[in-house]
Amino acid sequence: MAFLEYHVSEKSFICGGLLVHEDFVLTAAHCWGSSINVTLRDHNIYQQERTQQVIPVRRAIPHPRYDHNKWVNAIMLLQLRRKAYLTAAVSPIRLPWRRELVKPGMVCSVAGWGHLGMNNPVAERLQEVDLEVQRDEECISRYKDYNTTTQICRETKKEEGSFFGDSGGPLV
Numbered sequence: 001m002a003f004l005e006y007h008v009s010e011k012s013f014i015c016g017g018l019l020v021h022e023d024f025v026l027t028a029a030h031c032w033g034s035s036i037n038v039t040l041r042d043h044n045i046y047q048q049e050r051t052q053q054v055i056p057v058r059r060a061i062p063h064p065r066y067d068h069n070k071w072v073n074a075i076m077l078l079q080l081r082r083k084a085y086l087t088a089a090v091s092p093i094r095l096p097w098r099r100e101l102v103k104p105g106m107v108c109s110v111a112g113w114g115h116l117g118m119n120n121p122v123a124e125r126l127q128e129v130d131l132e133v134q135r136d137e138e139c140i141s142r143y144k145d146y147n148t149t150t151q152i153c154r155e156t157k158k159e160e161g162s163f164f165g166d167s168g169g170p171l172v
């Protein structure tokens with residue numbers, strides 16, 4: 001799990017991400033700013049931790065057909081300035097194979113340091129929740145813009161789920 005901090009016109013924002021290779025992090029396309037730092041294995045973002053590694057980003061590669069108005073192809077690779085040290089606490093996650101599908105009934109995990117509520121600050125420690133994948137029909141009736149080709153439907157839990165600041169983080 002990667003913690004991302006980036007600047008947009010001197011304001012600071014956070015996102016989540018995943019280490020997919022020694023020097024590549026996968027995140028959301030809008031997690032982009034003039035300077036981006038990645039912290040690997042950061043449990044508490046306000047504390048220096050023995051296992052954490054802070055690495056600046058060399059190059060941001062958003063999807064070439066990213067459309068920020070429609071949130072289509074909202075995905076981005078970040079090439080790190082150096083390779084991460086692979087340790088017991090830091091290792092890349094395996095990406096799914098091309099035909100590997102996430103099916104209704106499977107339980108996935110969502111994690112991040114995003115805001116804990118509308119008027120609450122960002123989480124100090126990494127939060128995680130298990131959410132069950134649901135049939136597309138559930139989301140078709142819930143959201144008018146749900147697209148079965150590009151989206152995965154998952155259950156909504158009261159007061160638990162992803163929120164501002166969790167973007168770019170995983171559903172694994």
Ligand SMILES: *[C@@H]1O[C@H](CO)[C@@H](O)[C@H](O)[C@H]1NC(C)=O
Nearest residue numbers: 005006007012035036037056
């Ligand atoms: C990234 O880290 C460097 C060095 O600590 C710092 O100067 C810079 O402001 C940081 N950038 C962000 C976006 O946090």
Ligand SMILES: *[C@@H]1O[C@H](CO)[C@@H](O)[C@H](O)[C@H]1NC(C)=O
Nearest residue numbers: 072073145146147148149150
């Ligand atoms: C769903 O997404 C696919 C792939 O981007 C696109 O071709 C299709 O037009 C979209 N469907 C709707 C209803 O927007």
